[in-house]
Amino acid sequence: MVENLRETRQGEVLFTDYTRGESVKKALSMERQDVLFEIKDSKLKGRGGAGFPTSTKWMLTAAAKSEEKYVVCNADEGEPGTFKDRVLLWEYPDLVFDGMIIAGYVIGAKEGILYLRGEYEYMLPSLEAYLEELRKDNLLGENICGKEGFNYDIRIHLGHGAYVCGEETALIESLEGHRGEARNRPPFPVTTGFNKKPTVVNNVETLAAVTRIVEKGGEWYKTHGTDKSTGSKLLSVSGDCEKPGVYELPWGTTISELLEKVGAKNTKAVQVGGASGVCLNKAQFDRTLGYEDVGTGGSVIIFDESRDMLKVLKNFMEFFVEESCGQCIPCRVGNTKLLEGVEMIEKGEFTFGYINKLKDLGKSMQVSSKCGLGQSSPNSFLTILENFKDEILNYANGGRNGK
Amino acid sequence: MENKDTRAPKSQQPHVVPKPEHPEHIGGSISIEINEKKVVVPMGTTILEACRNEGIHVPTLCHHDDLCVAGVCRICVVEVEGMRTLQAACAFPITAPIKIKTSTTMVRKARRHVIDLMLSEHYGECYACVRNNNCELQSLANEYNVDHYNFGHVKESQHEVDDSSYSVVRDMDKCVLCKRCVRTCIDLQEVGVLEASNRGDETKIATFLDKDLADVICINCGQCINRCPTGALHEKAVSDPIWEAIEDPTKHVVMQTAPSPRAAIGEEFGLPAGHSMTQELNTAIRRIGFDAVFDTNFTADLTIIEEGTELIIRLFQALVEKKEDVALPQFTSCSPGWVKYLEHFYPEYIDNLSTAKSPQQMFGALLKTFYAEKIGVDPKDIVTVATMPCAAKKYECNRPEMNDSGFKDVDYGLTTRELAKMIKEAGINLPEMPKSHFDNPFGDASGAGLIFGATGGVMEAAIRSVVEFVTGVKAEDVFERANVMPVRGFDGIKIMEIPIGDQVGPVPELIKHLVPNWDWLKGATLKVAVAHGTANAKKVMEDIKAGGELSKCHFIEFMACPGGCLGGGGQPIPTSPEIRKKRAEAIYAEDESLELRKSHENPHVVQLYKEFLTEGPCGHKSHELLHTHYTKRGKYIA
C-alpha cells in the first residue's frame, strides 16, 4: 500500500502541523465576508493549473442567488506526473476537508462533493472513515461547531477513469451522470454549476491552502512565494532523479534549484505541468516556477541525457488521443493528427513543410478547442519540437541513432 | 414545438443562459461591437444571432435552428477582445459590452483547420455521395477554398454501412460528429436511439450496444436525416427497382403522390419554399414513364370517412350502449412513425389507434383490387409507388400485414427527395412542366385530403365532415370559409372543443345502418387535440396516463414529425421552422383555391362506396382492405 510520510515531510505552508477543525472553528467565528477578505488578501490562485483567483470564484458563488449551492473538490488528478493530491488526501485529509467546510460556510452551501478519481478508489474506505469522524466531532452535520444554521455535509463521488473529468465543467457533467464532456462557457459554474446551481470547484491543494490561510492569515501567506505567485506549491516530481516524490516549495524556485534538491543528474529536459505542460531544455533551467513565468499544476517530469524526446512526445500524444472527450473537432481529430506527425518523424517519413503545418494546427487547437484539454494538449508537441529541434532533426537523417 | 428549452428533457437541456423575457426591465440591451461596428442587442443574444441580425455571415455546422446549442464543431469561432481563446459564436450569450471580430487571420486559420480535420477523416468522394451539391461540409470546403487535403484524407472505409432499416441508412464514414442527429433523436423527438459512444479518437454515433438500426426502437421518422449536414444519414433508396419496373413492358406502374411532397419538391429545383407543384408534378411523373398518377388525397378523403365512422361507432358504443371497454380517445393512425412510437413506448394504448390504414396503404390495397379489376390488369403486374414526405412510409409498406390485396399493397415508398432525383435523372426541369390533372378513376381529391400534410390537417378535415354529418349545418356556416383555425399552426399541442348544441341533422345515407339518429349527441361537446413531433406526443400520452385533461378528448391527431408531414423525414433538406411555415402556407392556400374541400363530398369517394365498398364505411370489405391491426412492441431490446 501507499506509504504515509506525513511525519517526515517538510514545508512551510501545507506540510506543517495542523490540528483538525482549528481553521473551521476560526472561520465560523468570523463573518463570511471577513473570511473571503482574508483569502482575497492572500492572493491565492487555483492550484489545478489554470490559476484563477480563488477569492473571485468564491465571491461570485457567494453572491449568486440560490437556495442550493455546492462545493466541489476536484480530486480527479489525472495529469501525467501528478500525484500531490494523492499525498494530500492520504496524509493531510484534515487540511483538505477543513478547506471544503470553510468553502461551504463562505458560499452558503449545504453539500460538498469530493470528486475522487477512480484510480484512487483504494483511499475510499479511509476517507469515508475520516468523514465519519468529522461528523462525530460535529465538523460536519447540523449547526456545525455550534454555528446556528450552518448545516453541511460532504460526500465522495468516485470517478470512472476519464482524464477529461479534471476539467471543471466536464467534472460537473460527470457528477450529473453524463459523459464527461466540457460545457459551453459562459455560463460558468459559479452561477450555473452542478444541477444548474452555483458551484465552486476547487483543486485539492487550493482547499488545503485555504485552511492554512484562515488559520494564519492572508498576510502570513503572502510572505511565501513571490508577488504575483503567493504561497507555496506542491510539486510532484518523477522521472530521472534520485528522490522522486512530492515537494513543497515556495513559488519562485528555479528549475535548477529544484533539480538539485531532487538529485537529478545529467538532466536534458524537464516537463513542467504534465503532458499538457511545456518541455524545457537546459538553456531554460534558470526559469522560475510561478504564474509569472512557468505556471504549473505541479507535475515535474525529469529526463536525463539517455532519453529519446520523440518517444516522450509520442507517449504524451497517445495519452491525449485516448483521453480527449471526443466532442470537439480540433481536439478529437487534431490530437490524432499530431500523433500521426510524431509517428512520421519516428519513421523518418516526413517533410519539414508538413511538420510546420502541424505546428500551425497546434496553435489553432490552442485557441479553438472547446476546453482546456484541447487547448493545452498541443503544448508539449510545440515545445518539444521547438526546444529539442536538433534531436528531432536527427530523425530526418535516418532515425535517432542514424540507423 | 418551437420552444427548444422546455421541450428538451432535463438531462439534455442546453447549458446556456436563458434569455430574459423582458430584457428592458433588467437594463436589457447591451451595446457591443462587431467588426468595429456598434450594435445594440438584447441581453443574452448569442454572438451568432447578433451577427446574423447584422447580415454578417458566420459559418456554422453543428448549429441547427431546430436544436439546442452544442458548440462542438468550432467552425463558428470568433475573436472576442480580451479573451485568450476564440469563442464559439453559437454558444456565447452576450451579457457584457464585448468587441467581436468575425474574420481575423486567427479566426480564418482556425476555421480552415476545423474543415481540414473534418475532411481528413471523411471517407468517400463528393461525386459519389447522395448529398452531393447539398452538403454543409462540401459548402464549407468551398467557402474556405479547400483545393487539397492539408492533413490527408482517409483512404479506407472505417465503418460498415448500416442499411438494416427500411427507412434510414447510416454511413458513419461520412459522419462529422456534429451530434445533430443525437439532439434530434433525443431532444426533438424524444425517441432516444442515437448517442455518442466511446471517447477520444474512437468516438462515434451509435445505437444501444451498437446494434443495427432495425434492431433498436427507431421509429423511422427520418428527422435525423433532415438535420444531418452530410451524407452520413440518408433514406434507403428504392429508385433502381422502380426504374426497372418502368422499363418492363409487362408491368403497369402507378404512382400516388401525397400533398406534402407537392408543396416542397420545388425546393429541390431551386424554388423558394412555399411553391406547390401539384399539377406540374403529375406531368413530370408521366414523362418519367409511370402509367398513371393518382392523388393520395383521394384515400385521405376515404380515411376521413372510415376513421370518422370508426369514431362515431366508438362514441356510440361508449355513450349509448354504455360499453366499458371502448378505447377512447381514438388516435389517428396515418403517421407510421407515430404508430411505431406508440407500439414501442405506449403499447398498452394500441387499442386507441384507429384501425383505419394510412392513406398510402389504403390506396395500395385499392389499386391492386378495385383498380386492377377496373382496368383489367392482373394485380401481380401492377407496381404501386407512393411519393411521400416520409421515411417511415418505406417501413410501413413493408409491414408484413400490409398485403390485404393478396399482394404487397404498396411496393415502394419514395421520398420527395428521391422523386426529385428521378425527375432530374430523366432530364426534366420540374418548374417548366405543363400542368395536368390526376388520373381517373380517382381523379382530383378534396382540399380536406390535401391539408393532411400540415399538423392539424387530419383533424380539420375530420371536423369539416363530422360537423356537417351530425348537425346538418354547412361547415362554412360554422367556421369562416370552413377554415378550422384552432387546430392550425405550430403549437406543440392544440386542443379544441366543438359543442354540438341542440340541433342535430339527419344521419347521412352512408352510415345510416350504424346509428339510428344523432339525438344522443345533443348538447354534447366534442373534444379533440392535435400533437406533432413525438416529443409532444409523449406529453399527450403522459397526460392521458395521468388522467389529465387530454384523457377526456374523443379524438387526437398525432404526427411523428414536427410540423406534420410537411416537415417529414423524406422532405427536401434543409428544414427549419421558417421553411415548414412556408410549406404549410402553400398547402392551405391550395386548399382554399379548391371548389371541393370536404372529404364526404368527394364524388369519387361516394362512387367507390356505391360501386365497390358496398357495405359502407367500416363494413366487411372496408375492414378487409382498409383497416389493419397493430403490434405491442415494447421498449425492450433483445
Add this chain to the structure above:
Amino acid sequence: MLVAEKNALTEEIEQLVEKYGKDRSALLEILHEIQKKHRSIPDFAQQEVARLLEIHPVEVYSVISFYTFLNTEPKGRNLVRICQTISCDMKNKQAVVNAVERELGVKIGETTRDRKFTVEYTNCMGLCDQGPAMAVNERVYMKLTPEKAVEILNEVK
C-alpha cells in the same frame, strides 16, 4: 439470460435506485455498483437502469462506453491494469508488461482462457514517484520488478 436471473437483476437495480435516487446524477453510482458486483454491466441491466431512471438505454450505453472503468462485456475475475504513462514507462514498465504477458500467456487487452485475469494498460495512476505501478482490482502495487509482478499474480492465483 434466464428469467430468474433477470428478475434478480431487476430487484438488485431497484434497490440501487432506492439507495441512490431516481435522478440522473445517480447514474454513475448505480453503474459502479453493478460493475463491481458483476464485473460488467449486462445489456439487460443497462435497460433496467434506463427504465428506472427514465432515460434512454442508449444514454446508459453512451455513458458506460465513455468511462474506462465501466464496461459492457464481462472481463476476467481479476483485472490487472498496468500504467503506461510516461513516468512508469521510463522506469521500465515494458519489462513488467513482458513478464506479466509471459506468465499469463495473454497479450495486453486480452483475458486468460480460464477467465481469471484480464490485462490492460491504463493511463497515469498517480503513482509516478513509485513506478512502475500496477493495479490488481482495487489494490495498487508499486516499484515493480518483473519478478515482483509475477509474484503478485501468483498470490492472486
